[in-house]
Amino acid sequence: MGSEHLSNNVRRLRFEHDQMTQQQLADKVGVTRQTIIAIEAGNYAPSLPLAFRIARTFGVPIEQVFQYDE
Amino acid sequence: MSKLQKSAWFNLGLLTIGSLFALMCFYWAAGRIEKGFNYINVILFLLMLCFIIPAVYIIGQKKSYEAGFDEREKMINQRATSFSLWGLVIVLYLSCFTPFVALGGGNILKVVYLPVIFICTILTAQLIKSIAIIVQCALEEKDG
Numbered sequence: 001m002g003s004e005h006l007s008n009n010v011r012r013l014r015f016e017h018d019q020m021t022q023q024q025l026a027d028k029v030g031v032t033r034q035t036i037i038a039i040e041a042g043n044y045a046p047s048l049p050l051a052f053r054i055a056r057t058f059g060v061p062i063e064q065v066f067q068y069d070e
Numbered sequence: 071m072s073k074l075q076k077s078a079w080f081n082l083g084l085l086t087i088g089s090l091f092a093l094m095c096f097y098w099a100a101g102r103i104e105k106g107f108n109y110i111n112v113i114l115f116l117l118m119l120c121f122i123i124p125a126v127y128i129i130g131q132k133k134s135y136e137a138g139f140d141e142r143e144k145m146i147n148q149r150a151t152s153f154s155l156w157g158l159v160i161v162l163y164l165s166c167f168t169p170f171v172a173l174g175g176g177n178i179l180k181v182v183y184l185p186v187i188f189i190c191t192i193l194t195a196q197l198i199k200s201i202a203i204i205v206q207c208a209l210e211e212k213d214g
Contacts, residue, residue, distance in 0.1 A: 031140040032072045038142060038210040047141050 013058045029053040074143040078203035089193035150202035157198035
């Protein structure tokens with residue numbers, strides 16, 4: 001459920017992209033707003049396809065969105 | 071609130087009310103039926119079948135509705151289903167073994183308790199599933 005080693009910059013990237021709302025991002029990547037909330041809070045680790053869709057929405061490589069801390 | 075949460079709250083309310091009503095009706099009917107195989111029992115049995123078959127059909131239809139859930143919601147739903155199966159096994163275990171332990175092997179149990187055990191088992195499984203969905207959603211969305 002949780003993602004202890006996975007951190008992300010989704011919230012920062014949203015604000016850098018014209019203050020995109022959670023709902024707008026959710027609509028673009030095809031999930032619910034609650035899933036975006038859970039990802040941002042670090043309570044849910046998304047699947048690889050979803051992580052790629054989020055990165056592509058922001059136009060950045062996936063490493064800039066998600067980081068795995070050893 | 072997402073579709074999954076709405077569905078869980080709806081199930082929780084509807085099944086609680088429906089099952090309590092079914093139990094009350096059953097107790098009311100059971101108190102009046104003393105004979106074995108008679109037309110009232112057959113009618114009651116057929117009425118219950120008329121309730122169970124559409125219920126199973128509706129649950130089957132809901133699976134296609136769940137296709138609209140996203141990956142996190144599907145995972146929450148699967149986890150809640152496994153919790154509910156565990157709950158179902160525990161309720162069945164308790165309802166079958168508690169009388170055995172309390173009364174002993176030589177005693178007799180009224181058959182009226184068998185449908186009650188069935189209704190309670192279904193109710194418990196659905197209650198656990200709905201509560202598990204609501205709790206998981208709340209835990210994952212906190213600090214949002």
